[in-house]
Amino acid sequence: MNAAQxxxxxxxxxxxxxxxxxxxxxxxxxxxxxxxxxQGVVSSGSDxxxxxxxxLTAANHSFHCSTNNNRPCGGIRxxxxxxLRALADEAVLQYxxxxxxxxxxxxxxxxxxxxxxxxxxxxAWHEPSAGAPVFSRFLRHLAYxxxxxxxxxxxxxxxxxxxxxxR
Amino acid sequence: MRFDLLTTPVDGVSEAYDVxxxxxxxxxxxxxxxxxxxxxxxxxxxxxxxxxxxxxxVAEAVEKTIAGSISDEHLAALVAARSALLGAAHDALLAxxxxxxxxxxxxxxxxxxxxxxxxxNLLAAARSWLSDLAxxxxxxxxxxxxxxxxxxxxxxxxxxRLRRLGALLxxxxxxxxxxxxxATMPRVPVRRWADLWARAVLLAQPGALAAAxxxxxxxxxxxxxxxxxxxxxxxxxxxxAVLETADGPRLVRASVSAPKVDTLVGSGxxxxxxxxxxxxxxxxxxxxMELTDMPVTPGGDLIWSDAHAxxxxxxEPFATARVQLAAAAAAPVPPLERHPVRLxxxxxxxxxxxxxxxxxxxxxxxxxxxxxxxxxxxxxxPLTPALVAASTACIGLLRxxxxxxxxxxxxxxxxxxKTVAVHAGAWAGGAADAAGAKAEAAAxxxxxVLRERAGRLLRR
Numbered sequence: 001m002n003a004a005q006x007x008x009x010x011x012x013x014x015x016x017x018x019x020x021x022x023x024x025x026x027x028x029x030x031x032x033x034x035x036x037x038x039q040g041v042v043s044s045g046s047d048x049x050x051x052x053x054x055x056l057t058a059a060n061h062s063f064h065c066s067t068n069n070n071r072p073c074g075g076i077r078x079x080x081x082x083x084l085r086a087l088a089d090e091a092v093l094q095y096x097x098x099x100x101x102x103x104x105x106x107x108x109x110x111x112x113x114x115x116x117x118x119x120x121x122x123x124a125w126h127e128p129s130a131g132a133p134v135f136s137r138f139l140r141h142l143a144y145x146x147x148x149x150x151x152x153x154x155x156x157x158x159x160x161x162x163x164x165x166x167r
Numbered sequence: 168m169r170f171d172l173l174t175t176p177v178d179g180v181s182e183a184y185d186v187x188x189x190x191x192x193x194x195x196x197x198x199x200x201x202x203x204x205x206x207x208x209x210x211x212x213x214x215x216x217x218x219x220x221x222x223x224x225v226a227e228a229v230e231k232t233i234a235g236s237i238s239d240e241h242l243a244a245l246v247a248a249r250s251a252l253l254g255a256a257h258d259a260l261l262a263x264x265x266x267x268x269x270x271x272x273x274x275x276x277x278x279x280x281x282x283x284x285x286x287x288n289l290l291a292a293a294r295s296w297l298s299d300l301a302x303x304x305x306x307x308x309x310x311x312x313x314x315x316x317x318x319x320x321x322x323x324x325x326x327x328r329l330r331r332l333g334a335l336l337x338x339x340x341x342x343x344x345x346x347x348x349x350a351t352m353p354r355v356p357v358r359r360w361a362d363l364w365a366r367a368v369l370l371a372q373p374g375a376l377a378a379a380x381x382x383x384x385x386x387x388x389x390x391x392x393x394x395x396x397x398x399x400x401x402x403x404x405x406x407x408a409v410l411e412t413a414d415g416p417r418l419v420r421a422s423v424s425a426p427k428v429d430t431l432v433g434s435g436x437x438x439x440x441x442x443x444x445x446x447x448x449x450x451x452x453x454x455x456m457e458l459t460d461m462p463v464t465p466g467g468d469l470i471w472s473d474a475h476a477x478x479x480x481x482x483e484p485f486a487t488a489r490v491q492l493a494a495a496a497a498a499p500v501p502p503l504e505r506h507p508v509r510l511x512x513x514x515x516x517x518x519x520x521x522x523x524x525x526x527x528x529x530x531x532x533x534x535x536x537x538x539x540x541x542x543x544x545x546x547x548x549p550l551t552p553a554l555v556a557a558s559t560a561c562i563g564l565l566r567x568x569x570x571x572x573x574x575x576x577x578x579x580x581x582x583x584x585k586t587v588a589v590h591a592g593a594w595a596g597g598a599a600d601a602a603g604a605k606a607e608a609a610a611x612x613x614x615x616v617l618r619e620r621a622g623r624l625l626r627r
Contacts, residue, residue, distance in 0.1 A: 012508040016356050033345065036347075094430065142617055144324075
């Protein structure tokens with residue numbers, strides 16, 4: 001007989017992060033759970049040159065929203081703004097509600113399915129912070145598609161199989 | 168193929184892994200203040216290589232680590248010891264696999280000293296971050312420490328000769344970023360992160376990424392299938408094939424990889440690769456390709472260039488596997504790639520019975536039950552676990568991650584009382600069914616949006 005499968009901790013190709021799910025990028029071109037925040041970029045509905053940089057911290061549930069030129073968002077209300085709501089909705093599409101809620105330490109109901117449910121659970125409050133680091137993460141993200149392909153082998157990618165069942 | 172040879176354990180492998188597990192455990196809490204258990208594990212690592220040319224340097228590195236004065240050089244010595252043990256395990260497992268498959272394999276040409284690929288400052292930046300990680304330990308990582316990798320990674324990715332290290336660090340840092348802070352992680356992927364960290368330390372040594380001298384090969388290339396690799400910001404398709412040369416058939420691989428963003432997944436990734444290798448279209452069309460003076464590494468990797476390839480006659484992978492695979496000679500594995508995760512040997516298996524369970528699919532052969540590696544099956548093609556469970560023949564990659572598994576590249580299965588062949592890489596050249604085509608169109612749309620945004624925002 002064959003030996004039994006090793007525990008997750010002892011496997012070289014153990015899956016740590018579930019792959020993101022594809023979504024339409026037109027309104028919210030960039031979302032990520034990083035640096036202790038839900039953060040991303042929302043395209044302006046009125047000006048094609050402008051984007052809004054929004055973020056929500058996991059540690060104290062404060063949120064920030066400004067343009068890429070560091071002008072404050074005009075739509076800030078208690079609990080968020082339209083950009084933050086769009087960001088939360090797209091994050092749920094990309095990562096699933098459970099992962100977003102876990103990352104933000106949001107106590108959502110078991111049957112929660114939407115970004116609105118996550119925002120309602122955290123009761124976000126406004127605290128201006130720097131939008132620049134998030135915007136530079138977005139620019140870095142965009143730069144990936146500008147890098148050339150190669151036909152030289154990358155043997156290290158054997159540690160990163162495509163697809164796969166999630167633990 | 169003598170599958171029964173894969174049932175008995177390979178001598179020394181579990182002992183090597185025991186020593187490695189001790190060292191990997193020390194990385195969980197970090198190397199700054201190793202406790203009694205970690206000190207014992209470090210001594211065991213030194214003892215395991217005491218009969219090798221590494222002995223002196225590893226013993227010194229262990230002493231310095233215990234004394235709390237660890238340097239980059241000492242980390243490199245510890246990593247060398249760990250890599251030597253897993254390299255030896257790889258060699259023993261591969262030898263067993265070759266024996267079972269009756270496969271002949273060339274020997275690695277003696278290496279001269281590695282020629283530095285240059286960019287020593289970039290490598291030093293990577294080593295510095297990797298040292299900080301080892302000192303902090305997986306439980307000690309926080310958002311700041313993880314984000315310190317960003318600059319080094321960006322610079323490495325921009326330098327084609329250092330792409331291997333850049334792609335590795337980016338995938339690794341992505342996992343750390345998603346998991347930070349380490350103190351509150353429910354579980355730690357101990358083996359995996361030690362693997363990724365150790366390989367990165369190896370590749371960040373000056374000279375490690377020196378390009379091997381390429382030869383050239385000509386002949387008819389008969390594809391067997393495609394192995395697809397992916398992390399959030401990289402995708403690689405690796406084609407396994409038999410090349411008919413004047414000296415007989417040999418096993419080769421041909422790779423193509425591209426940077427990407429995390430929202431491009433599934434069958435959407437092929438379009439990033441297609442324009443760089445006509446081989447992907449040939450696979451969808453089930454054609455051979457005629458190669459003339461195609462560059463090839465001593466490790467059997469073709470450095471693909473469409474200028475050296477012409478479309479050939481129709482060629483069906485199962486026919487190739489049945490007629491050519493058993494006699495094809497394999498290439499030796501480059502020294503720095505020797506690690507059990509790199510085992511991916513193409514085999515044809517037939518005459519098995521299948522069983523589908525809650526937690527997977529198994530193929531039972533005389534003397535051996537092989538688990539199907541579902542984590543290496545993807546949605547970028549039409550091959551599904553259900554088809555594998557209904558299959559009668561399988562072209563797959565034999566892999567090892569604590570035990571032998573099979574990663575199916577193609578199966579022959581009964582569908583509506585007809586035997587059909589289904590290939591995991593069938594959509595490489597273009598999706599044939601509606602769902603695949605829809606996913607491709609959505610991914611193309613996503614790329615368009617991001618390029619538009621890049622055009623407006625990136626060059627300011």
